[in-house]
Amino acid sequence: MRSLDWELLPSFLAVARAGSLRAGADLLHTNYGTVNRNIQSLEASYGVALFLRSHKGFTLTEAGEALLPFAEQAEDVIINARKRVEGLDKTEAGTLRFSVTPTFAYDVITPIISRFQEAYPDIQVELRLTTAVENINKDETDVSLRAAYDVSGDVVARKLYPMAVGIYASKSYIDTTFAKAGPQGAGLSWIGFPDSAQYSNMISQSPFPHADMRHMVSDGYMRLRLLRENCGISYLPVVFEQFFPDLCRVPGTKLELGQSLWIVLHADLRKTVRVRRFVDFLAGALMDMRRDMQGELFRR
Template sequence: MRTFDWELLPHFLAVARAGSLRAAAQSIGANYGTVNRSIQALEASYGVRLFHRSRRGFSLTEAGEALLPMAEGAEQKIFAARKRVEGLDRSESGKIRFSLTPTLAYDIVAPLIVRFADRYPEIDIELRLTSKVESITNDETDVSLRAARDVADDVVARKLLQLDIGVYASEEYLKSVFPSAGPGGSGLTWIGMPGGDGGHGWQSHSPFPNAAVRHEVSDGQMRTRLVSLNAGMSHLPVLLEPAFPNLRRVPGTDISPGPWLWILLHSDLRKTVRVRRFVDFLTEELRALHKHSMTQL
């Protein structure tokens, strides 16, 4: 493989995965024309067509299928080399890519990022808010905060705390709507999650089996916001309670154990000083916040 092919292979992989030049360019933050020229140069270098072009997009030729696993192997070796070198960093400076869900980002983690920046002014955090699980082993992120029952990834995983779940409504909703509720909570509103329970089993086992399920929202931040705006009641992490002063746990409901909150990082980065400082800081702050929220119950 010629030396300059290393610069072209990421574009080849992007097109193979995305199925079009435009989507590939967007996925890697490159220019459409640059990706197109890279594919043409790579095909000219090998003397074969790597993709079939059609109105439906790009699909791999037989030659492209043969190249794909070798290109992916090269990609993994480059990722591993980068992590190994970054792991030698002993300075309290540089950038950390941090991936987490919007549910925890705005009201729980944002204040912690501010405090961390005050303590370590030379460390920059690139926040990546996504509900998708970004891969650490594939170099999509450096550190990830994830809610899960268990973690099977080949990464360093630190179990922080269990996310206790309660049923919450706003103070105004409890005062103005609950007094007029009928038997089994008729007249009340649940704000649920799409596909969370097709038969609404959680509803029938609650003190409010006759409440209507409306406004099903996948994003936890939006669900919390709707509850705080008096739109109904919902199951929410107790950890959110201090960030929303008008939230109240619904009387007659119990706290139930939810998923665990984990901090994940690449094994080669655990000795990197800036990453260790950030992970230790998050661990300490989130556990303190959880302890405080539980004492308020």
């Protein structure tokens, strides 16, 4: 394989996965023109078209289909080599990438990052705020904080504890709209998740199954804003009571334990000192918050 291939194959993989130049450029965090030039150069190097172009996007030709598994293997080799070498790093310095949802990042994680910075001034944390589950094995991130019932895959996952969730609304919404609500929540509005069977099931089993689904948003922090603007009711981790005193648990409802907090990292990074220091610090800080995360359901 020519040395040029190593530089161009990421663009090939990105377009093959995304189906267009612009979407592929977004995956690589680069621009459309760079990806377009790389694809053209790779096709010129091989002397064959790798994609069929149409107004619907890019689809692989027979030659592109033949190249795809080899390109994926090359990607895996490079990623595994990087992780293995990084795992040998014994210094308390350098950068690590940390993925977390915006919901937790702003109020829960920011103070932890501040304290970590004081304890380890030579370790830089690149915060990646996303609601997507970034693929650690594909080198999209180094460490991830996830809320889930279970974590699978070839990763190291440290389970902390289940979080308590309840049904919340603004005090104003409770004082005004609830007074006019009918049986089982008729006349109330839920703020939900798009295309979430799990959330729909939670609503059907809640005290308010007849409330309508007025708004849907995947971003948890936007859900908080909608609650504070009197737009409805929603399930929310109990920990946010301390950050937003204008939000109240709906009277007559109870907390319940939901998804657990998990810290996830690549197996080869367990021995990387900066990663181990961060994971241990993060786990300790979150364990100290367990009472706040579980509210009245907290048990030692």
